[in-house]
Amino acid sequence: MSAAPAAREASGCVGYRAARPEDGRALRRLVHAAGTLEANTGYAYVLLADHFRATTLLAERGGAPVGFVAAYRPPTHPDAVFVWQVGVAPGARGLGVARGLLDALVAAPGCAGVRFLEATVAPSNEASRRLFESFARRRGAPVAWSDGYPEPLFDGPHEAERLIRIGPLAAGAESDL
Ligand SMILES: CC(C)(COP(=O)(O)OP(=O)(O)OC[C@H]1O[C@@H](n2cnc3c(N)ncnc32)[C@H](O)[C@@H]1OP(=O)(O)O)[C@@H](O)C(=O)NCCC(=O)NCCS
Numbered sequence: 001m002s003a004a005p006a007a008r009e010a011s012g013c014v015g016y017r018a019a020r021p022e023d024g025r026a027l028r029r030l031v032h033a034a035g036t037l038e039a040n041t042g043y044a045y046v047l048l049a050d051h052f053r054a055t056t057l058l059a060e061r062g063g064a065p066v067g068f069v070a071a072y073r074p075p076t077h078p079d080a081v082f083v084w085q086v087g088v089a090p091g092a093r094g095l096g097v098a099r100g101l102l103d104a105l106v107a108a109p110g111c112a113g114v115r116f117l118e119a120t121v122a123p124s125n126e127a128s129r130r131l132f133e134s135f136a137r138r139r140g141a142p143v144a145w146s147d148g149y150p151e152p153l154f155d156g157p158h159e160a161e162r163l164i165r166i167g168p169l170a171a172g173a174e175s176d177l
Contacts, residue, residue, distance in 0.1 A: 014066065014097055016104035018177045019049035019056040026058065026065040034087030036125065045070075048084075054110025055081055057177070059088070059097050066092035069101040073114070080116040080165070081105065086131070102135050107175040116167035120148045122159040129164075136166040 019027070024046030031037045031045075048056050052072045059067035067088035071081050083105070088097045105111060117135065121128045136143045148163030 014059050014061050014092075014095070014100060016057050016059050016100060016177065018108065018110075019053045019058055019068075021046055021050040021053075023049040023056075023058055023065075027056075027068050027070065030065060030068050030087050030089060031085065033089045035090070037085055037087050054108065055105065057101055057104055057108065059092075059101055061092060065089075067097045067101055069098075069105050071105055073110075074118075077116075079114060080118050080167075081111050081114045083117065083119040083132075086119075086128075098131050099134065102131070104175060104177060106169065107172055108177045109175075115169055116165055117169065118163065118165050120161035120163050122161055124159060132164050132166065139166075139169060141166050141169050 024042060027045040027049060028039065028042050031039045048070050052070065055071040055073065057069050058065050067086075069083060069086040071083045074080060074082050083102070086098055086101060088101075102117070106114060106117060117132075119128075119132055121132065133143065135141075144165045146163045146165070147160075149161040151158060151160045
């Protein structure tokens with residue numbers, strides 16, 4: 001399925017589409033390829049691609065998956081979309097694929113009514129911090145940082161995860177992803 005024009009990256013060669021259950025394997029492979037992401041079970045990615053398909057997107061180039069964003073609207077505050085993981089294959093980085101994924105995510109019907117984009121960022125992950133700050137800057141949206149999930153919450157060694165909350169976001173055009 002090709003992406004809707006509104007969801008295409010400016011380069012014209014990367015398309016974005018909502019996930020389907022059969023994308024679970026591709027999601028997990030992209031997580032491994034990304035290198036620094038914590039891999040969850042294969043089952044978890046099938047669930048994401050099924051139950052959270054409205055907010056889980058794949059980026060494809062020439063029909064091959066090159067990136068993904070896995071997100072959901074937290075039941076505690078559904079006016080936000082929480083980006084759980086975003087990853088781009090090493091060979092496709094620096095081309096705006098992650099930027100396109102976040103743009104396509106907030107424009108997707110699954111994000112109708114969303115006013116905030118949230119994510120947690122490990123302090124050592126500069127690329128991640130820059131990606132989200134760039135998203136906020138391009139939209140002229142306020143950014144609030146808070147403690148998020150400190151190290152002791154995790155089982156075993158795990159860097160702290162600072163919470164970034166971006167918004168309120170201006171209402172934007174919906175795509176037909
Ligand atoms: C983080 C990641 C998704 C960025 O993907 P990408 O497609 O290369 O990013 P983009 O080309 O869309 O760049 C988006 C913005 O982030 C910035 N950025 C991306 N990678 C960067 C890096 N390594 N260092 C500094 N800034 C970086 C870009 O300069 C751009 O900012 P701009 O709009 O101000 O120019 C990718 O590096 C990745 O998959 N990393 C491993 C997984 C990970 O850490 N994910 C984030 C935590 S869940």
